[in-house]
Amino acid sequence: MNQALTERPAKPARRRRSGANAARGLLAATARGQRRTLSLAVALGTCGILVALAQALLTARLLAALLGHGAAEWGDLAAIAALVLVQAGLAIAQDRMQTAAGAAARAGLRGRAMAALFAAGPADSRQIGEKASLVIDRIEALDGHFARWLPAAALAILGPLLAVALATWADPLSGLILAVAVLLVPVAMAFTGIGAAVASRRQFAALEALSGRFLDRMRGLPAIVLFRREAAEAGAMAEAADDLRRRTMKVLRVAFLSATALEALFAAALACMAFRHAALLTGGHPDPVAAILCLLLVPVAFAPLRAFSAAYHERSAAEGAATALAPLLATPETHGLLLEEIPPSVVVTFDRVGLRHDPGLPPALEDISFRVLPGESLVLVGPSGAGKSSILRLLMGFSAPSSGRIALNGREAAALRPAEVRRLSAWVGQRAHLFRATIAENIALARPGATRAAVEAAARDARVIDFAKGLPRGLDTMVGEGGFGLSGGQAQRVAIARAFLRDAPLLLLDEPTAHLDPGTEAEVLDSLRRLAAGRTTVMATHSPAVAARFGRVMRLEEGRFVEQAKWA
Template structure:
């Protein structure tokens, strides 16, 4: 069984360490509360030892010691509850920060990230959730496992040096035993999360394609495949649990040995003659307290192993720079001239170039229709203009200036985009339109809805634009959903309009209804339209035929 590559392990450790440093102020609270709880336990054990010694006829103790021990017990419980809450808050804060960063990276990558949707959702959900125990339990437990037993051993050594030495030796043996039993735990945990990610990704993708599976009678085969993936996850999970069980068993063996040694050391307490019975009882009572932080450390040990596996998958995503270098726009220009000069683009050398020596110019108020078969490079042109990829050669200019000098997000600020199928969220129609510009006023949202003819069908709905729709536009037809997407483009109001098969999957009648809205959207703006539609090619004046990434002669519609 091979170990994870050193580079991946190092990047995972770097990610966890950096996140821990950012949240050290939150992590300090549960550690300080834990130390306070250990101090309360020491004082409580001291009072209980004197009470027990008095009951055995050695020394004197009364109600004051009893009430002091009871008060310290209540205080220890309160500190424990506060510690649990502080740990949960520290873990939640770390996960929220990581999830925000991961989501930002995925949004920055956009279509350039070729991972399946299920795998990406697994990264921001399952992998980050697996890091909760590292920040909420493992890190506080690791500090307390070092500081707590050391404090207890020092106090016990003050009462009886030999007992303190026994505790010191036992404390040194615990990490050695856990290291021996923990060999391969990180790899097992990583494999478990790989299996979980594969299962969740496959399940999400198949649920989305359920109608197609039923149509082609593949539901039984996919059910069996999901069952095999679930069984693989079960095996991986049981392997991680076995490692965690062995780690806990090692600790219990050491604790039993220490208790036996101290019982032998202070055994003459039972027959009399012990020089300090209260000290002997105190030493025995502190054995559970000594191992309590170590037990918490052992219980959280598998959290560290799981975190290493999860962080190894997250590190490549989060290790990218916050933003690519480039210039920022001081303001959005009112008009844009788009120029391609011998632009080349290659995604994969094995598949050949996506674009080769492509040249054209589009002026403000002009619409260029990119036509050609699938794979001819139409969508690649739009990706370049939105900053999701960079050209390998040639020059892309906006208003005469190099577009690649701008940050990718600045390129996206210049454009309004309508794709083949608008993704609508479970919210009102109004809120889905407002996503294009959240700060827009109600009047601006309604004006965009009218321009895209959304109000034509929304007026017949129970609550108009405030009508709730389901995830993916459930409750609206394909044409109505595209109208909402066009309304977003109207509301965004950018000088560059990019349309990628905006009327695909629509019947001719619905397509004809949308053409008027699209023409109004492109009026006065620079528009580039990738389409197979003959209706769109006829409606807009200029067509550029693409074939295998190369441009034919530009021509006017109808030629």
């Protein structure tokens, strides 16, 4: 028992290490994809450092001449002015390369994240706010890692190395002083970076929690007001916002501490260099140009280190963001067969199918068997939580059965990729989600390559044309996000038009007439009967009117079929 107790605390530490390793692996793999652009940015930065060293040498010669050690030459002044322009051009080109690398990395990661979320579909248990935070906030936080941190880390090695080499050539002891100063910078960064990484991860967790809470509360605002919970929710939101403020200020404090350490090392290096060449002021220095050059090389050597320090918190923020993003992008690639073409009809067979989401909970489905032929409709009825939606999710490929067998035309559905299973079906849910677009564009969502004639034919079959004629621009009338501007029945007809346009052999309906008045429900049912003709249809409903208009009715309770009969 004592051994077990001593081993338990190590598990969270192992999980943290595993998450950190996954985050670093994600960042490294993404950086490899931008290797060419980042290498070009580093090359431009290196050229800029070489130009700065040449400027320091010419400036040292010019200042030494002005102090009376040699004759001033106008050529040196002209060369310095030309190098300033060259350095500015190199800096602009380097910034553009870094920006391009960051933008390309973010675009690639966002595409992968969206693909992973689309592939998971409703099976992904994350809240909407958390998904939005992953795709937007977390990926945006990675920009600095590629656009600033990686080039700055490379130049923080090359820049001081070149400056130390030049200082050593001018005066070996000055080169040693500068080398010691620049080597102490990573040590100071390491001490502050550990706290920065932890603080950044906690800040992102607080931001994600606040984003999710805000979005969920906004969506549930009517219920909050109805139950008079607005004051309590406002207080909880304020507490979450204050927690985010505290964590953000902690990240900033760590960043300021890092900058302070760097400036202290810079001041110490400059002071030591000035003490070394103090004889320059008395006129007894053996090599005034070398003395001035060594002094000028201190800011040249520390300029890349300043950029490194400024970007250091970008690395910490990126690791914190990648820790949450890596599990989503590490989702194993789905394997399975691809369909050469969509079959004209589908026979659906469930053979003793069971579905269990959690070993500690009762099964969602248990020993479910049925067969639905083309042109036949199966209506699933029963109380909420009986398992109706679970059957539809299995048929859409969003869940896999825990036991039993699902066959499509006699072949295992599990052998197909989940996306291929979804290609076989058209779905109409309780509430049609319409996007901010025209009615025609919302219908075409079911088949983006469809012609205008096909979209209009689907609109006629679903009786969308009946109400579209009274709109200002017919099917080209713009509707708002969520179907703003259309009634519930009209939006549902648009969803049915999508199913007509998709023309899939399997039709899945989940409470398609919920929230509709009896008159509108009857009109929608007429469209659904035309849609179901010749197709294999599986429908979940609570409505007696819907069940009475279709074929077989099977009742579910607690995940099991209890009877099979017409609606009484």
